[in-house]
Amino acid sequence: MINKTVLNAEDAVADIQDGATLMMGGFGLSGIPENCIAALLKRKIQNLTIVSNNAGVDDFGIGLFLKERMVKKMISSYVGENEEFERQLLNGELEVELIPQGTLAERIRAGGAGIPAFFTPAGVGTEVAEGKEIREFDGKHFLLERALYADFALVKAWKGDTAGNLIFKGTARNFNPLMATAGKITIAEVEELVPAGSLDPNAIHTPGIYVQRIFKGDSYEKRIEQRTVSV
Amino acid sequence: MLTKEQIAKRIAKEVENGQYINLGIGIPTLVANYIPAHLEIVLQSENGLLGIGPFPKESAVDPDLINAGKQTITLLPDSALFDSAQSFAMIRGGHVQLTILGAMEVSEHGDIANWKIPGKMVKGMGGAMDLVASAKNIIVAMQHCSKDGQSKLLPKCALPLTGIRCVKKIVTDLAVLEIAPEGGFILKERAPNVSVDEIKSKTAGKLIILGEVPEMQFD
Numbered sequence: 499m500i501n502k503t504v505l506n507a508e509d510a511v512a513d514i515q516d517g518a519t520l521m522m523g524g525f526g527l528s529g530i531p532e533n534c535i536a537a538l539l540k541r542k543i544q545n546l547t548i549v550s551n552n553a554g555v556d557d558f559g560i561g562l563f564l565k566e567r568m569v570k571k572m573i574s575s576y577v578g579e580n581e582e583f584e585r586q587l588l589n590g591e592l593e594v595e596l597i598p599q600g601t602l603a604e605r606i607r608a609g610g611a612g613i614p615a616f617f618t619p620a621g622v623g624t625e626v627a628e629g630k631e632i633r634e635f636d637g638k639h640f641l642l643e644r645a646l647y648a649d650f651a652l653v654k655a656w657k658g659d660t661a662g663n664l665i666f667k668g669t670a671r672n673f674n675p676l677m678a679t680a681g682k683i684t685i686a687e688v689e690e691l692v693p694a695g696s697l698d699p700n701a702i703h704t705p706g707i708y709v710q711r712i713f714k715g716d717s718y719e720k721r722i723e724q725r726t727v728s729v
Numbered sequence: 730m731l732t733k734e735q736i737a738k739r740i741a742k743e744v745e746n747g748q749y750i751n752l753g754i755g756i757p758t759l760v761a762n763y764i765p766a767h768l769e770i771v772l773q774s775e776n777g778l779l780g781i782g783p784f785p786k787e788s789a790v791d792p793d794l795i796n797a798g799k800q801t802i803t804l805l806p807d808s809a810l811f812d813s814a815q816s817f818a819m820i821r822g823g824h825v826q827l828t829i830l831g832a833m834e835v836s837e838h839g840d841i842a843n844w845k846i847p848g849k850m851v852k853g854m855g856g857a858m859d860l861v862a863s864a865k866n867i868i869v870a871m872q873h874c875s876k877d878g879q880s881k882l883l884p885k886c887a888l889p890l891t892g893i894r895c896v897k898k899i900v901t902d903l904a905v906l907e908i909a910p911e912g913g914f915i916l917k918e919r920a921p922n923v924s925v926d927e928i929k930s931k932t933a934g935k936l937i938i939l940g941e942v943p944e945m946q947f948d
Contacts, residue, residue, distance in 0.1 A: 525776040525777070525795070525797075525799075525813070526776075526795060526799040527792075527799075528776070528792060528793060528795050528799070529793070551813070574853060575853050575854060575855050575856070576852060576853040576854070576855035577851070577852060577853050578852035578853065579799075584851065587851055588848075588851070594851070596851070596853045596854060598854055598855075598856070598857075598858035598859050599775065599813070599817065599854070599855050599856040599858075599859060600775075600813075600816075600817025600820060600821055600856060600858075600859030601858075601859065602813075603812075603813040603814040603816070603817050604814060604817065604818075606814070607814040618821065618859075618862075619821065619862035619863060620821070620858040620859040620862045620863075621858045621862070622862060622892075622893065623840075623890060623892065623893035623894075624858065624889065624890040624891060624892065624893070625889050625890075626854075626858060656793075666812075667793045668791060668793035668794040668804075668810060669774070669776050669777050669778055669793065669794055669795050669796075669810065670792075670793040671777055671810060671811070671812050672776050672777050672812060672813050673812070673813045674812070675812045675814075676812060676813060676814050703812075720792035720793070721792070722790070722792050722795075722801060723795075723799040724795070724798060724799045724800040724801065725790060725801055726784045726800040726801050726802075727784055727785055727786060727787045727790060727801070728783055728784040728785065728786060729786075
């Protein structure tokens, strides 16, 4: 069994350079790679292109990168919870590519699966379609969308083993398994790291083949954006 | 005029037994509170869940369980979890039969705009473009007029579009309207104590009135 473990977040992200393209898992603040984010913040690298469904909030997640001016370009589907983001965008300090969420997911999936492009109905007739090839299939129009790739994919799982096999929990799965397939180097941080052979093979969501580095995250804040409770 | 809760309550009457349904943020989320208990339906959350349960008790809040509005939720005994590609495969594949979402503008041809106000607000489309491109039935929940009194039912949308020729029905605080295949808003029902004339004056797009327009009924 190939051992993918690295000591900690600092070691895992040590070779990420200025100008890198990073995919970062998570939906809102759920399932984000908190420990990798903290380690990258210490290194203050710059000109990052970040592929992530959202951009965090002002003082947590990717919002912290924005505050430190580490990001050149965001590729996202929804960025509504972040004032600093909106400020940088409206001032022209940040490039942003907004993509329909399903198209974003499929572009990442395609990138990891060796599919260079695909047709989707999402965005036909809107500004998302500008400059893209449109084809008709069975009487309906579709856009040609290209696959997405990244230098590094940073993903967060619930459990993982030393061979890089991953299991996610709840809705913290979201973009993580897709991004794991589309990074040249995929770094997985997990809440619980176990020896290879201790996870049920039936239960594995992401096979270790996609993961190059794995470590146990020191701590997880798991901040909640909208705490809604019933009485 | 209907309250937000009443708009949600009226939309809940459109739900059919056996449907898989995606509810957008805002008024659409409230629809879940009014779906009759005898209907077997499943709510889809595009961040990766079929079978959205109620909000948790304080002691059961789990940051790893949220809906697409980032609210904490619970699982049901028959829930299923999956990743974002799977989630949108079921949306684009037409497996989610009903989408209920909010809008800033709807045109008389069923075009919808709800994601961007150039120069002012850039939040992104999230999953809305995928949803409106694919669901068999799309119902919009919104106020009839904007805060400054402008009609949101237009001949043509002025804001950047989310999707074209996709909205089937609109429920506002004043009326229930359907998009006519040849274009136009067919006035199907009016809110209690709201006249046809008032709806006419607040609808900028082509309004089609076919005979007597009944008042909405609430159980």
